[in-house]
Amino acid sequence: MVTLVCCVMFKHIYVYIYIYFFVVVVEVLMFYLSFLSLQEFKLMYGMLFSLKSFIKKLSPTDVKEGFLSYQTSKYKLHYYETPTGIKIVMNTDIAVGNVRDVLQRAYSTIYVDFVVRNPLCSLDEPIQSELFKQKIDAFVRGLPFFSARVT
Amino acid sequence: MLRTESTKINLMRPLGQPALACAGYRWRENYYSHQRRGGYNIGVRIIEDFLARTNVGRCHDFRETADVISKNAFKLYLGVTPTVTNWSPAGDEFSLQLDSNPLAEFVELPDNHTGLSYSSLLCGVLRGALEMVQMAVDVRIVQDTLQGDLQTELRLRFLRRIEESMPAGEE
Numbered sequence: 324m325v326t327l328v329c330c331v332m333f334k335h336i337y338v339y340i341y342i343y344f345f346v347v348v349v350e351v352l353m354f355y356l357s358f359l360s361l362q363e364f365k366l367m368y369g370m371l372f373s374l375k376s377f378i379k380k381l382s383p384t385d386v387k388e389g390f391l392s393y394q395t396s397k398y399k400l401h402y403y404e405t406p407t408g409i410k411i412v413m414n415t416d417i418a419v420g421n422v423r424d425v426l427q428r429a430y431s432t433i434y435v436d437f438v439v440r441n442p443l444c445s446l447d448e449p450i451q452s453e454l455f456k457q458k459i460d461a462f463v464r465g466l467p468f469f470s471a472r473v474t
Numbered sequence: 475m476l477r478t479e480s481t482k483i484n485l486m487r488p489l490g491q492p493a494l495a496c497a498g499y500r501w502r503e504n505y506y507s508h509q510r511r512g513g514y515n516i517g518v519r520i521i522e523d524f525l526a527r528t529n530v531g532r533c534h535d536f537r538e539t540a541d542v543i544s545k546n547a548f549k550l551y552l553g554v555t556p557t558v559t560n561w562s563p564a565g566d567e568f569s570l571q572l573d574s575n576p577l578a579e580f581v582e583l584p585d586n587h588t589g590l591s592y593s594s595l596l597c598g599v600l601r602g603a604l605e606m607v608q609m610a611v612d613v614r615i616v617q618d619t620l621q622g623d624l625q626t627e628l629r630l631r632f633l634r635r636i637e638e639s640m641p642a643g644e645e
Contacts, residue, residue, distance in 0.1 A: 372638075387531075405525055406532045407606040408638065431526030439522040446518065 371402065371410065391423060405430060419468045433458050506594055513598020514605075521603040524550065532607070536632050537561075539609065540568050543600070543630075552576045556628075566632040575619055575626040583620050592620050596628060608636040 371390070378390050392401040394417055401419075403411045403426035411426045411434075437455040438444045444452055463469060524530075528546050533539040540558045549555050554576060560569040575593060583590055597613040604611045610633040617627035 405522070406608075407521055407525065408608075409522070435522050435526040439519045 367412070371412070375404075388423070391421070401426060403427060403430065409434065415468065422468075425466060429459065429462060433462055506591065509594040510598040510601075513595040513600075514602035515598075516595070517599040517602020517604075518606055520551070520599060521606045524603070536566060536568075536609075539604070540570075540630070544570060547603075548572075560629075562631075568630055569616065570628045570630065571617075572626040572628075578618075578620050578626070581620060588621075590620075591615050591618060593618060593626060593628075600628070600630065605636065608638065610634050610636055 374393075375390050379386055389404075390402055392399055394400075396417070398414050399417045399419060401413045401415065401422050403423055409430065411430055413422060413426060415422070433455065437452060437458055438450055439446070441452060441455075444450060444455075524547055527550065530542055530546060533542055544556045544558050548570075554572055554574060556570040556572045558568055559571055561567070577596065578592055581592060583592065593615055597615065600613045601611060612631045612633055614629055615627070616629045617623035617625055619626050
């Protein structure tokens with residue numbers, strides 16, 4: 324079973340987007356590389372922003388968690404936002420269930436430990452830290468639903 | 475950020491800065507802005523650490539915010555639980571009363587700076603942290619044990635909600 328994963332983090336006001344992703348299947352790599360341009364990320368941000376406000380307006384009761392994920396025939400996009408406006412997005416295979424706790428762990432163990440606590444990482448700019456990249460790489464590779472297709 | 479760290483360390487030392495003492499009033503002004511800015515930088519990051527460590531969700535109103543600040547945040551970082559009192563009638567202003575201020579526990583103000591507001595770092599921290607959760611607040615020190623009062627009192631006033639806006643040129 325192939326699992327495609329992509330992680331994106333960005334702040335709520337600025338479109339300073341840090342892109343980090345890795346794809347399991349090599350032939351799809353080129354497709355995703357061309358897909359995730361800065362323009363696409365701006366569109367993604369706009370889409371998530373509109374979707375969030377739409378969901379809030381449409382909900383009959385007060386939304387507790389709001390937008391969790393959306394699913395297409397090809398992939399599933401999971402979304403987690405902290406009260407401070409940090410958004411974590413992960414795209415996976417459609418067979419993957421609720422990963423909100425995974426994204427929460429990614430935030431608290433990796434983002435906070437390696438970006439927030441790093442005095443050299445400015446919170447207003449894309450994340451340049453190599454250590455952060457390594458840690459998130461290892462984290463996603465260690466997820467139970469991450470699998471490499473044997474070609 | 476390195477400047478912020480040095481600000482934190484400075485607080486742990488008694489206030490004896492001979493070179494700066496001669497600047498007088500100007501120094502005091504710089505001290506306040508330095509403390510507030512350093513505190514703001516600390517606050518901006520400490521809120522993320524706080525959210526990661528405690529799984530407190532978004533607060534629904536200012537009263538809930540006040541409770542979380544006193545019972546969770548202060549307890550976690552300074553080990554003290556201030557009392558939330560003196561709510562304004564509109565419910566947008568409250569006081570945090572600390573019987574013991576951990577930042578000023580071993581501090582004595584020198585004679586030529588007796589009016590110095592030593593705990594203005596706390597004001598900056600609270601302002602920075604709350605700004606990151608979309609609340610603009612004004613924090614000031616009302617009572618200070620270093621000035622001879624019995625307790626330290628911080629007054630927080632809710633200014634407005636910071637709305638999440640689309641970045642320029644997106645629409």
